[in-house]
Amino acid sequence: MTAAGHGATVVRFRHDDPEHLEDLVRASEPGIPRIIAMDGLNSMTGNAPDLAPFARIAREHEALLYVDDAHGFGVIGERSEAERCDYGARGNSVIRHQGLDYDHTIIVGGFSKAYSSLLSFIGLPTRLKEALKVLAPPYLYSGPSPVASLATTIAGLDVNEARGEDVREQLWRNTDRLLRGLRELRIHTPNRSGFPLMDCPTTSRYRLRARNASTSSDTPASTSGNGRSRSPPRSERSTIRRNSTSRRLISARSTPCP
Numbered sequence: 067m068t069a070a071g072h073g074a075t076v077v078r079f080r081h082d083d084p085e086h087l088e089d090l091v092r093a094s095e096p097g098i099p100r101i102i103a104m105d106g107l108n109s110m111t112g113n114a115p116d117l118a119p120f121a122r123i124a125r126e127h128e129a130l131l132y133v134d135d136a137h138g139f140g141v142i143g144e145r146s147e148a149e150r151c152d153y154g155a156r157g158n159s160v161i162r163h164q165g166l167d168y169d170h171t172i173i174v175g176g177f178s179k180a181y182s183s184l185l186s187f188i189g190l191p192t193r194l195k196e197a198l199k200v201l202a203p204p205y206l207y208s209g210p211s212p213v214a215s216l217a218t219t220i221a222g223l224d225v226n227e228a229r230g231e232d233v234r235e236q237l238w239r240n241t242d243r244l245l246r247g248l249r250e251l252r253i254h255t256p257n258r259s260g261f262p263l264m265d266c267p268t269t270s271r272y273r274l275r276a277r278n279a280s281t282s283s284d285t286p287a288s289t290s291g292n293g294r295s296r297s298p299p300r301s302e303r304s305t306i307r308r309n310s311t312s313r314r315l316i317s318a319r320s321t322p323c324p
């Protein structure tokens with residue numbers, strides 16, 4: 067929405083479908099900056115896309131691959147001899163976990179999940195960084211990150227250095243136990259990765275839509291005291307959010323870019 071508000075053309079491609087993306091990129095107007103935006107570790111399913119074909123498309127079509135790995139950062143990382151579990155080592159994000167480089171890539175990571183700190187970062191090509199420094203309103207007009215958040219981030223990085231592999235191994239064990247338990251109980255979760263993010267929808271989106279349709283028009287119980295619609299229960303909200311998480315191809319028409 068923000069991108070569209072700034073004049074970008076936003077085009078959606080089918081989930082996990084690089085061929086569809088490539089068709090759209092080929093059909094887009096050449097010579098304008100294009101960004102392929104997607105999640106790393108998905109916040110609702112816990113699954114990560116195979117990024118290699120998307121990275122190839124970005125390279126070959128002179129686009130940028132923008133990966134938001136707020137949930138992967140701190141948890142999954144490079145495959146190495148130091149790793150103690152399938153999450154890899156160091157928690158340095160999905161890009162490293164999949165052995166990719168940063169060519170034509172923007173990586174966004176956050177400290178609010180694994181590090182419980184109010185901070186995030188963006189890794190990007192230098193020319194774009196220079197442009198954002200003079201064009202991005204949050205960078206221009208916001209105050210700096212609170213010192214307390216910087217302090218907890220530094221403490222978190224120290225913990226990661228000292229015993230990050232222990233913590234990840236324990237997390238992996240806990241997740242594995244939970245996933246096995248869910249399987250035994252025949253509770254569905256879309257998590258296929260074993261990464262520690264799990265959504266257990268308790269109703270299908272079709273039933274949810276039907277229920278919303280019937281409650282919004284005629285059931286007083288669906289409104290709260292102030293007359294606004296009540297939110298669905300948490301599990302159903304999860305389903306809505308999961309379904310609205312899609313990936314986007316943004317073809318920026320008016321955003322100046324060096």
Ligand SMILES: Cc1ncc(COP(=O)(O)O)c(C=O)c1O
Pocket residue numbers: 105109134135136137176177178179185186
């Ligand atoms: C994919 C993704 N990116 C970014 C964020 C924002 O995280 P925060 O504002 O907590 O740093 C979230 C929040 O859950 C998210 O799911």
